Amino acid sequence: NPNVNAETLIQAVSRHSEVVLRHYLTEVHTLGGELSLCESLAGCSDALKLLAEQSGDTNLHRQDEPYRRALIGIYSRLAATLTVLTSTEALRHAVEPSEPYSRSEEFLQDLATIYESLVTHHGQSLTRPRLLPLIRAVEVFGFHMATTDLRQNSSMHEHVVAELLRGAGIESGYEHLEENSKIELLLILLGDARSLRSRHVSYSAQAEGELAIFEAAFDINQRFGSETIRHAIISHTESVSDLLEVLLIQKETGLMSGTLNRDGFAGLVVVPLFETIEDLRFAAPIIQAFYDLPGITDLIRRSGGEQDIMLGYSDSNKDGGFFTSNWELYKASTALAELFKDVPGITLRLFHGRGGTVGRGGGPSYQAILAQPAGTVNGQLRLTEQGEIIANKYGNPEIGAKNLETLVSAVLEATLLSSNQRIPQEFLAAAEVLSEQSMQAYRSLVYETAGFEDYFFEATPISEIAELNIGSRPASRKASRNIGDLRAIPWGFSWGQSRVNLPGWYGFGSAVEHLLKAGPKSNAALLKRMYREWPFLSTLLSNMDMVMAKANLALAKRYAELVQDKRLAKAVMSRIESEWEKTLSAFEIITGQKHRLESSPALAALITQRIPYLDPLNHLQIELIRRWREGQHDPRTQIGIHLSINGIAAALRNTG
Structure with a gap:
């Protein structure tokens, strides 16, 4: 989206953080009421006593309630964390906000102190209803709630690198270099600790905006935790240089520390997105060539040993049609899985860029996962849920939980059953x-x-x-x-x-x-x-x-x-x-x-039930479009067209 910039990214992450921190605050407040245990009767650990003493709670009525006092102190620190990270205020305070948590692990340690004290003093049953779920939530969501991906077209990354090289006086025509020359130059730059950027050089608004996004990502990971932004997706990946360019931009914005050959560490996983039929066919050779470069494999290992690769269902379908798209995705997945069998210490995770329509990879997720080639799931995968599908699958908590269970069970089943699968x-x-x-x-x-x-x-x-x-x-x-x-x-x-x-x-x-x-x-x-x-x-x-x-x-x-x-x-x-x-x-x-x-008689019945409502909407839409295109620009006509589009999409369901 051309309207997304560094400010948008910061706002999105802050909103995520606010949601999850307010959830923690509510749970901690409720726990304070539930764990009003008297020390003289229930007992507690020395670590819990210390946590209670550090809480700042001096209310005489609670001096013999160490768990409640400890939770009041935790609430106080969480409230301060909320203010620091999101510039918003907590709803209630028993004591003044104190020192904020610098990392979610500190909050988790305080909760663990409460848990261990309860378990060692015969209070394990008290941990199950709320404390353990809260601990699990913090382990999963941290202070960021959800990992946010960066995504940009490879041509934009090339443009940014070209400007940096021009400004540094290194190469004035980077865009026109042969691929091998690009790779050679990028490897030299990744091995050099010096920065290409200069405050004395003016860069285009596009380049400044893109660099600002990566700088914002660095700042966000420092503040909210390193898992907040983990992936930089490269749309239309067509060459090895597309991946190296993102590593270089990370180096220029602080996300990559060190150099390629000297203990370098990349903060973001570089995620190539192969979209067209031709790109899918070259996916494995491109990744093989990338990992064959000196220093790359060691860099990825030091940086977490993860390699996500995104496969595009939408553009490959538009490029080659329904069957060819699915077949090329199948072959690319197989080839990539085979490739990483020979890359020890690095785990491949395929990221399926599916949409709502079947033409964009939509359809029942369970069957889609089980249909993946043998050895390509291996206990994990990523996929996109888009458009109306999000509301359909996750708008209701119970339905959302069922859909997540379906995904988990499909991943487990595909992992356990596919190892012996041999296709004739x-x-x-x-x-x-x-x-x-x-x-x-x-x-x-x-x-x-x-x-x-x-x-x-x-x-x-x-x-x-x-x-x-x-x-x-x-x-x-x-x-x-x-x-x-x-x-x-x-x-x-x-x-x-x-x-x-x-x-x-x-x-x-x-x-x-x-x-x-x-x-x-x-x-x-x-x-x-x-x-x-x-x-x-x-x-x-x-x-x-x-x-x-x-x-x-x-x-x-x-x-x-x-x-x-x-x-x-x-x-x-x-x-x-x-x-x-x-x-x-x-x-x-x-x-x-x-x-x-x-x-599928049940699905057939559902579709049959919708037809009497769906078909008239199409007839109405045709007539309204005809009028609008003939110049009858009544605002009501346009509203009618938009309503018909919405109604047809709702009836078809597999859209987005």
Whole structure:
């Protein structure tokens, strides 16, 4: 988001901290009332007595209540911590705020003192209702509540480094250097303790803003704890230099101490994000080349021994289509897991950049995790929950807890069961053919059909979606109609609104048709076996089934009527219909299911219940868009369009 800056980052972290500190304050205050134990009857440890004496509580009525006095002192320190970190005040004070905690570990130690005293004086049962959950909360949330990631496009990092080098008189044309020359120069700079920045040089607002974010991250980690900001995600990672540039920016802003070859320590994990089909194919070679560089492996080990790698579902889908995106993600995950088997002391954690729509990696998380390649989960993974999915899954505490339990159980199951999983070679070969043919069919429509951009912008509400005050980023990276510049989120969202759901199925039918022509009986049997025995394909087809159940090509034809060039509309729509029929046929051949969601009757019933409310919204939206585009700019028309977008998204659910 171009509007996010250092100030925004500080505000977000402060808000997180305030929420968790106020929770601690409430729990400590309540504990003070619950642990009003008399020392002469219950007893306490010497450490607890010392904590009580240091509390500043001199009230005569509480002198024989060491636990309560200790908790009053803890509350006082927490209140001071709240003020220092967030510039806000606690609600109640038994004594004046005292010295703030410098780290959450100090607070945890005080709670541990209370716990140990209770346990050694026969009060263990008193720790279970509130004290132990509070201790666990502090262990998990610290003073920051949630780890915040930094994320920026690799081109911006390159721009910042280029300005620093120009200002230092080292290299005036860094952007134009060959990749090997960039790597060589960056390694030299990472091994040099001297700073590139100079107060006598003026940098662009962009460069200053980006450096300010990294400086804010350094300050935040000093104040709130080193776990507050741990990852710097590099969007559109395409080369080794993209990773080295972020290390250099860390060095220039204090986040990296020492040098590459002299006990260097990087405060942030450099997280490459591989997004397009081509980038996914080069993910493992890029990471291998990065770790082959002198000093890099030792630096990562010293810095915590963690390597997160983010895989982009959205852009890879927009780039290569549904099946190819999933297959390339599968292969990239496998290759990366194999690579890190030979890098001792460093743990790989894959970060799945999934969205709400199936075209962006959405769908049931449990099945998605179990479908991951063997050896790629290993007890941990990261994934994104976006848009409306957050409210749907976590808006209610009970539902939120259930969803978290589902994620944990899936990770454990995938870790324990996948070690012996061996995928037959014929499955992999067939998937490769399906991927190649699927991508060919998809790109033929989206990128090679003359006028397709016009069709998309006129047959979907993409222009109206771009005007909505929703989302964290602009709809397009550039002011153009180029599909390549369009962000994947509005791309998928628009196809959902027009009920085509194209990113969730297009190309698969042509791919299966090609495979069956090469061997009708043998390949049909192979596909059926793959569906039965391979979670990758069964999960993929299950998600595709759901997407197609929510599609409605009759309504899609009505949206196509909004296209001014009727010949173009007919040409594109006929290709979509043809591929739709091929995909339905392919699905039936492989699964034996003639109707949508035969294997999920409960979900089928839910969707059927929504259709009477959903379809009229689409008809209404089409008419309102037609009026608006014809120049009838009544504010009520625009409000109606926005309400219809919201209603359709709510009914489809898998959006965001």
